[in-house]
Amino acid sequence: MQVGLKLATEAFPPEEIVRQTVRAEEAGFDFVEMSDHFHPWLDTQGHSGFTWSMLGAMAAKTERIGLVTGVTCPIIRYHPAVIAQAAATVQILSGGRFTLGIGAGERLNEHVVGAGWPAVHVRHEMLREALQIIKLLWQGGYRTFEGKYLQLEDARVFDLPEQLPVIAVASGGPHASRLAAEFGDGLFATEPREDLVGAFREAGGSGPHYAEVPMAWAETEDAAIQEALEKSRWALTGWKVMSELPNPVNFDAASQTVKEDDIRGQFSVGPDLDLHVHQAQPYVDAGFDHLVLQNVGPDPDGFIDACAGGLIERVRGLTAS
Numbered sequence: 001m002q003v004g005l006k007l008a009t010e011a012f013p014p015e016e017i018v019r020q021t022v023r024a025e026e027a028g029f030d031f032v033e034m035s036d037h038f039h040p041w042l043d044t045q046g047h048s049g050f051t052w053s054m055l056g057a058m059a060a061k062t063e064r065i066g067l068v069t070g071v072t073c074p075i076i077r078y079h080p081a082v083i084a085q086a087a088a089t090v091q092i093l094s095g096g097r098f099t100l101g102i103g104a105g106e107r108l109n110e111h112v113v114g115a116g117w118p119a120v121h122v123r124h125e126m127l128r129e130a131l132q133i134i135k136l137l138w139q140g141g142y143r144t145f146e147g148k149y150l151q152l153e154d155a156r157v158f159d160l161p162e163q164l165p166v167i168a169v170a171s172g173g174p175h176a177s178r179l180a181a182e183f184g185d186g187l188f189a190t191e192p193r194e195d196l197v198g199a200f201r202e203a204g205g206s207g208p209h210y211a212e213v214p215m216a217w218a219e220t221e222d223a224a225i226q227e228a229l230e231k232s233r234w235a236l237t238g239w240k241v242m243s244e245l246p247n248p249v250n251f252d253a254a255s256q257t258v259k260e261d262d263i264r265g266q267f268s269v270g271p272d273l274d275l276h277v278h279q280a281q282p283y284v285d286a287g288f289d290h291l292v293l294q295n296v297g298p299d300p301d302g303f304i305d306a307c308a309g310g311l312i313e314r315v316r317g318l319t320a321s
Contacts, residue, residue: 001284001316002030004068005304006212006294010040011231014049014057020300021058024065027308031066032058033101033210033292038077038109041234042255043248052086059094066097070210070292071170071188073105075123076115080130081155084137091161101188101210102131103170106243108251120243124176126150131167131183138164168210172239174199181205189288197287211288213280214267216296217303221270224297225263232296233258236266267296273306277314284318291315 005024007017017034024032036051051069058067067090074080083100091098104123111117118126129147136143137157145152169180170188177196180187181203188210189196197209214235218224233255234242245251263269268279280291293315295303 001318002066002208002290003307003312003315004031004033004066004210004290004292005029005307006070006292007032007034008045008296008300009034009051009054010037010042010045010048012300013047014054017049017054018057018061020304021065021067022061023301023304025062027304028312029065029307031068031097031099031290033068033070033212036069036072036109038112040248041108041251042231043252045231045248052090055090055098056093059090059097064097066099067094068099068168068210068292069101070212071101071103071168073103073110074130074134075105075126075150076110076117077105077113080133080150081137081152081157083130084134085157085159087134087165088138088157088160091163091165092159096161096163099166099168099186099208100134101168101170102127102134102184103188104176104243107246108242108248111246117244117246122149124179127169128179128183131169131179134167135183166207168208171196171200177205178203186210186290192282192286192288194286201287208290209288210290210292211283211286212292212294213283214294214296215276215279215303216263216267216269217271217276217306218269218297218299219271219302224267224269225260227298228263228267228269228296229258229260232267233263235296236262269297271306273311273314276311277318280315281318281321285320287320 074083167184168186169184177199186207216224268275
């Protein structure tokens with residue numbers, strides 16, 4: 001079991017994300033994971049720095065901790081050739097500590113280049129082609145690819161690491177889990193669903209299984225809930241909403257009905273570490289072996305201290321019940 005920290009790139013400026021990465025390494029986390037967004041989910045979050053620039057600084061400032069994108073969309077805002085090159089470079093600069101989390105993305109970030117937002121089945125077909133392009137370029141040499149949606153013309157990634165990055169593919173259903181097994185090296189999920197892990201394994205997948213565990217740590221339960229309501233209520237809108245709305249103002253409107261009890265139902269809240277350990281157990285039971293502690297509370301340093309003070313080891317020691 002490995003335990004990671006989710007870095008809220010939408011809630012903190014870039015230099016603070018790098019600082020928190022250093023603190024996470026000092027606290028004993030195995031890895032940090034970060035999203036790759038153009039916009040925050042809500043204007044109240046107030047940030048959304050360029051993930052690939054931050055990854056370079058994080059690699060330079062740390063020595064041991066793993067670096068993971070959770071997740072990058074390589075089909076519209078980026079061409080997969082760009083991601084193949086970027087991921088290879090981060091893998092080199094980090095000394096082999098990078099994992100490329102890949103997913104079909106959200107309209108929130110991808111619509112900005114004016115290329116439209118395809119239907120979900122088209123996005124999944126595009127993702128399949130993108131994964132093929134990335135794997136092709138990582139074989140070395142000049143490569144060309146003619147897909148239904150994506151093309152590659154006479155391209156070569158010159159700087160390839162000795163050990164290629166692990167690719168963990170995001171899954172919200174068995175079809176995506178099978179895609180992860182076919183074209184990726186690992187699985188990425190946000191729900192404690194055994195069927196996602198099962199479909200991945202049945203299709204031949206054997207790599208790491210990443211899952212985000214929603215937590216809201218604070219010195220009081222009320223402080224945790226209020227911070228979650230202000231900045232993270234978007235997380236309760238559901239994936240069909242999260243993938244389709246175009247701007248933070250839309251998420252603000254869509255999440256206005258979220259109440260305190262809804263927060264309690266989604267997050268473990270407050271200072272009690274037993275609650276947070278209990279929150280992680282269903283993910284272990286579902287078969288995930290790389291748990292990402294996603295704190296939406298108001299005090300990131302307090303949470304890191306709590307993790308160093310015992311939460312990391314308690315989560316790391318969990319076994320399926």
